[in-house]
Amino acid sequence: MFFELKLKRDVILQPHELKSGMYLTGAVLSKLVEDLNLLKCTEEHGYYVAATTLESIGQGRIRSVTGSVVFAVEFNCLVFKPYKGEIVESVVSQITRTGFEARCGPFESLFVHQKMMEGFEFHEAQSPAFNTFKDSQGTEIQKDTVVRVKLIALRWDDRERTYRALATLNDDYMGPVQAFETGLDLNK
Template structure:
């Protein structure tokens, strides 16, 4: 699955999650693109193919920062296509266990909170929400709140959470979070 995100939201995350690393990618180009704008086409195709994707090893590729080298193209026998090896640097987002990040609540139900940390989904079980906060199914929208309603967490609220675990797939990363620590919860 390919995603596009607003990069401005990533600068709220912890320092450890964003890194500028060197990566490699191969661009397969159709012969119709051969001509005076060949290099610009290769660059544009690189941005389109890698920005917004996720690799299990490096995380989410947020933005390509520099293109270091576009190698000599290799003609694909019998097809006419050319394969260009490209070396580039990109900002990647890879969360780590124990990291504290800001997230947006996307869904609230009796089992817990579903949130998004930029492109990544994160679930917070009701067992990882402080005991003084109770689920209120009768409120509209549903929420977790304290008895005195001093703190109310509902859909679209921004919260600060601690990542307690991650599951890394080939093309996605999913996190489990907790609000059971000092300075975590609703960001006001």
């Protein structure tokens, strides 16, 4: 789910980042975006997608040892935080005998086990890149297929700074999105 949050953060600018002729707002915003990209995700807020507005920049405090300047910044940020029970559209990234992995925007660790997709059977190809899952109606799940899934379990991975999820196709209107656009009923 996407949210816009009001956040506070200290932004540290090194002396060489305070170039003459560059506006302070531009330097602070550039460093803020860089810091959020490095941070990537937190358990509390989810994935940082974009800083949308810079609300205020506090008075700079100079650090005596390094000469860097610390600015207290308030800003609005668009975040993506997955929740158990949420329905998301994801793109299949890999298919294995046990299920498939998918990604949804910045959220790249989503897995659907074969037991969580009733009616679909694994079809192995000569190359793993071409493995598929097919059902009796000819609906196919392969690499790069857009699939609507329901998140049934989430886990925060502190080492990787990301969420991992287990999802299912066993619910109404779940499965490959193109199947719904062409009128196939995956729930029969």
